[in-house]
Each structure stands twice: as structure tokens, then as C-alpha cells.
Amino acid sequence: MNNFKNLRGTVDLLPDQLIKWQNVEKIIIEQLFRASVKEIRTPILEMTELFMRGIGEGTDVVSKEMYTFLDRGERSCTLRPEGTASVVRALIQNGVSSKPSQKLWYMGPMFRYERPQAGRQRQFHQLGVEFVGYESARSDIEIITLAWDILEKLGIKELNLEINTLGDQNDRSNFQKAFLKWLEVNKNSLDLDSQKRIDKNPLRILDTKNVQTKKILEDSPKLVDFLSEKSLERYLTIKDKLKLLKIPFIENFNLVRGLDYYTHTAFEITSGLLGSQATVCGGGRYDNLISQMGGTETPAIGFAIGLERLILLSGKDLEESRETDIYIVNKGLNAETMAMDLSRKLRNYDLKTELDLSGASFSKQFKKANKLKSKSIIVIGDDEALKNEFIIRLFNQENFENMEETISVDDVTKLDNWLDKNLLLKRS
Ligand code: HAM
Secondary structure (H helix, E strand, C coil): CCCCCCCCCCCCCCHHHHHHHHHHHHHHHHHHHHCCCEECCCCCEEEHHHHHHHHCCCCHHHHHCCEEEECCCCCEEEECCCCHHHHHHHHHHCCCCCCCCEEEEEEEEEECCCCCECCECCEEEEEEEEEECCCCHHHHHHHHHHHHHHHHHCCCCCEEEEEEECCCHHHHHHHHHHHHHHHHHHHHHCCHHHHHHHHHCHHHHHHCCCHHHHHHHCCCCCHHHHCCHHHHHHHHHHHHHHHHCCCCCEECCCCCCCCCCCEEEEEEEEECCCCCCCEEEEEEECCCHHHHCCCCCCCEEEEEEEHHHHHHHCCHHHHCCCCCCEEEEECCHHHHHHHHHHHHHHCCCCCCEEECCCCCCHHHHHHHHHHCCCCEEEEECHHHHHCCEEEEEECCCCCHHHHCEEEECCCHHHHHHHHHHHHHHHHC
């Protein structure tokens, strides 16, 4: 027999771990709802061309990390490495990119063939937010504060926001010319990886982790010096507003991001509590992407948060699961059917119920209910089933006899009253 294992860089999320995931997702979704951001879902599988055009062929993501294969119809398909390109495609294809403005979010698995380590997987999950049709610097602030607030709401500590501007296409091409000249002179002092990037994606050299190259880069031309007046003004406004809103940030002129579509604002949020994979959130403006992909010219800005990194950072208090409200103990053929019927009815209430399916002795079933710390218990034996009734009582409480009721299956009012008094009203 083959011992099957999951693929390297992928993980199973087991029920106990998922309690925290679900709590994190719930808090995020509530926060997005309150900010009037709507959900969008796009396929995990897309045409390869979409990412080549959207993200850029010179990027690491496209040139080295994509899961790409031919399907049975010989079409080149790719498991999405990120969500922005897919959202843009969906908006153009469905004719909604021309709507005035939309705030969208998505959550789900992404795939990158990277070297796995703590906080870095080949299948990982992102929450993405995209504001499409938003041009003003106010939307940059709104998107940055939204990301910041989500992280704060989840209790993430030691957050650092880094911002930079990449200017518009013109600013960048002016900078690139000067930078390439500088690179030519300094090429031999750079690490090998950076040397290789000169032809493919020179801007990414700014993002190097090599300490020596970093030092040399301190003297290189800075993009901020090549900004047009308009771009500079936009950048200054964003910095001023962030200060007014008391969102602490640092400027990092080397922050260029790993995807080609960015213009103007680029930002990342890291946490000092993560190891080498410290970036929890990355995003920025992409004003040219939609027109580049065949849509009408539409400004846009967004970010994505890596959920695995978020889970690593979010506290123990998010791990609590809700206790069982009612455990249904049942024994005997008639009792079983009645228990199943009752359990279905109880799912109409905001209660967590557990139906014992074991057929084990009453005492074993009681032990199980006790282990689950169920707040109450329903008992149905064949005697009760014959009379079409069940016993309900609070569990593990002194004087439980007082709370015990025998209720006829058809007496909905009596059941409602008992549940209200003992479980539902107590919670609210
Ligand atoms: P990104 O910086 O490539 O941006 O990814 C965003 C976040 O996803 C990272 O900060 C990190 O937390 C997480 N992440 C990336 N790769 C991995 C991995 N291999 N394992 C675990 N987590 C990972 C984007 O994807 C853009 N689409 C963001 C965006 C949206 N920009 C504008 N709109």
C-alpha cells in the first residue's frame, strides 16, 4: 500500500486549527461589511496568459513560481498565484469595469512554487481587497487604513507600515534610465542575483536582501527625485493624511513590490513578531492594469493579507470554540428516529447541538456529553419514544431536577419556553 502524503508546501487544516481560522475570517468579513466592501469570487484556475500579461513576465512570480500545465484540450492553465489579475479580468469580462466605482474583497487559496518555510507555503491563502474606479489620494488612505484596522482588530502586535511611491509610467521610465546608467557603473559590486536582474527587472534590485548590495544602493538615484509635480503632491498628501490619522509609517524608497502592475502608492505591513517572512500585507495602486488588460482606463488600488501569517500572529483568544448547547442522548430503535427528528428541528434555533449516533449505553453517552461540557442534555429512551416525549435538562448542575422537563414532541411552545429560559436568553 502506498503511504500518501500531501505535497510539499501544502498543509492540512484540521478541525481544531480551523476554529481560529474561522474566527479570524469572521472578524475580517464583519469589518469589510462595515466598510461597505462586497465579496467577489473568481476561479482558482485561469489562462496562463492572464498572469503573464497582468503580473509581468519578468517577475519572480511569473518566471519561476507559477503552477502551470496543459489541460486535456492543450490549453495552458495556471493555478492563480494572486487575486488582482483575476478580479480585473472578471470585471472587464462581465462589463462591470466601467461602473463608477466598486469596493471588492476575496478570500481563498493561491499557489506559488516557492521554497517552503515558516509562513511561506506553496498553497497559501490571501484576503484581497480591491477598490476599482477610485482615483483620489483619499482612496489610498482609505485602503491603507482598512488594512491597518483589520490587523489591529485581530490584535496583531508590532505592526510596521512602510510606504513608497513608484510614480506614474513616465516618472518611472525617467528614473529607470538614470538607474540603469548607475547600475552599469556599479554592476560588478552587486551580488550575482542583482546582476542578473539588470536586464530582466532592474527595479527589483532595490528590493534585494543582500546586505552588501543594500549598502551600495544607498548612493543610487532615488525614484522620489524623478516624480512629476502631480505625483509628488499626491505622495505628500498621503503622508500628511496618514500622520493626521495617527497611522505610524516609515518611508522605504526601496519598496518596489514583486508584481509589475504598481503605480504611485506601494505599501507593506510587517510584524516584528514574524521571522524572515515578516510581510503580512502588501498592496498598492495599479492605475494602468485595467486598460493594459483590455478594459477602459480605470484607476484602482488594493492589498492582500497572507492568512497563514495572520494566523501565526493572532492571539490565543481567537481559538475559543462555542460550547455545545444540547447533547441528545438516545437509545433504542424508536428513540433513535425521534432523536434524529428532534435534532433537525433544533437546528432551526441558534444553538449548537450534538446528536449521539453511537448506539452506545446511556452511561457512555452521558460521559461523552460531559466531556463536551454540553450545557444541557436531551434524553430519549424507548419509554419516552413510546409516549412521544423527551426529557430535557441542564447538565452538570446541582439541583438539575428542578430544571428538568418532560416535553411532548408536538408541544413546540413548551420547548421554546424552556430553551429561551435556560439557553437562548442567557446568551443574549
Ligand atoms: P503579494 O505581496 O505578492 O501581493 O502578496 C500579499 C501577501 O500574501 C504577502 O504579504 C504575504 O503575506 C502573502 N503571501 C505571499 N506569498 C506567500 C506564500 N508563498 N506563503 C504564504 N503567504 C504568502 C499580492 O498578491 C497582490 N495581489 C496584492 C494586491 C492586491 N495589490 C493590489 N491589490
